[in-house]
Amino acid sequence: MKILHIDTGTVWRGGQRQVLTLHRGLIQNGIESLLLCNRAGALYQTCQKENVPACHSFDFYGEFSGETRAQIKQEVEQFTPSIIHCHDSHSVKLGGRFHRTHTLFHTRRVSYPIKFLSRYFKYRNISMHICVSEDIRQYMQQHFDHTTTIHSCVDLSRFDLPSNPSIFNNPGKVNLLYVGAFTEQKGIDVLIQAFARIHTQHPDVTLHLVGGGALFTEMKQLIHTLNIQNQTVLYGARTDVEDFYLSSDVVICPSVSGEGSSGVIKEGLAAGKRVIASNLTANKELIDDRINGILFQNRSDESLAQTLELALSGNPFISIESIKQKVNQFDCSNTIQQHIDLYHRTLNQ
Structure with a gap:
């Protein structure tokens, strides 16, 4: 053959x-x-x-x-x-x-x-x-x-590494992570608007945005318009995404359309992290809500903000065993x- x-x-x-x-x-x-x-x-x-x-x-x-x-x-x-x-x-x-x-x-x-x-x-x-x-x-x-x-x-061996906290250079902070293209279907604007809703209540939380694309400049402007630039970091496209995943606390996939089988969700799970994702049908195949991750209402920054609040308070509890059990399927x-x-x-x- x-x-x-x-x-x-x-x-x-x-x-x-x-x-x-x-x-x-x-x-x-x-x-x-x-x-x-x-x-x-x-x-x-x-x-x-x-x-x-x-x-x-x-x-x-x-x-x-x-x-x-x-x-x-x-x-x-x-x-x-x-x-x-x-x-x-x-x-x-x-x-x-x-x-x-x-x-x-x-x-x-x-x-x-x-x-x-x-x-x-x-x-x-x-x-x-x-x-x-x-x-x-x-x-x-x-x-x-x-x-x-x-x-x-997802190649699980990519994440069989120690974390690199220096990638964020902010000891003691809680790190939210987005990895992906800055394109309309990825819902990056939904995430930025959701973070703007909660950032004042959580001064110890930083949003990290890894990726580039057609909307990069527009999203950078949106971050300044919403006055969240002091708690948001833009990295552009990177090849060392494993370090970002392993050092993060929560991984967010806010895609609004076009998602096939999200690599970001699987990579977040492979790194053993809590993953928050929009409730697209394809994402539901990867995330069992409140078991191995958390889903929010697609296209709703209000729903995502509420979900972020829950995750930052430790609710619901997501066990590492349930995360591993799910990601091993892939x-x-x-x-x-x-x-x-x-x-x-x-x-x-």
Whole structure:
């Protein structure tokens, strides 16, 4: 069995981490795997830096580019894969032209609807759609025959480290943490407004915001408008997010839409922290409310403020055992094996 993965992403996000983890896991399990990624992307740069085996690149000029298609075709002809696994929308178009000679897989990581023409022309030849949440699968099965759910994983060993309190440089403080893009769907404005509601009652609490994106400047301005800049720290995009998770007290995921299977929630749990998340359907698959985390009403800064008040008072009690029990379900060894089993089943049909 030979698996060819295609990823066209340019930045390093959760999806790129998942692709690389799967590729490495397949190789460790004795399966031939070739990772084909955008030469200008962060995934390829990471592969080069970490000397990842069987990682090739291509020049991505768009999914309709003749040059890009020619490079993909050459890789397919040389590797002769059993399965071409497409990990984003553009790669579906690039891989789709081989549907007559190869089995095609597609991983769907977001809950946004797919346009009618794309459903018919781009996705119709996919043999199996892997959805990273049951919420996404329920949408996909309305339009496609072959769907399954494999949640994205978290590498628990990333958090098997001592905490680094100096990352915050504020001994004695209570540290709230947000990690993620500064984009509309992530709900960063909801979190900032919620913190503004409670910060005067909690002078010992600091809100740490790790990430960058289109709304970074706007959110920085909002922080000053709400006069919470003395208790809020902006870090921009960071690669050492493990230190932030391990040194925090509460991790917050305020996403308002589009969430597939939140890596932030799983990473917060893997670090053994209390996680507060919006009650999106996909988040409910990861958080059992008041058992291994706390949910608040989506898009409501008032609800989030009330939930923060509860968490800061120690209510409800969330045991480390319940956190570990939940996050162990998403250990990468489990999800890699689920992929292997699915590959075999599909090829044997």
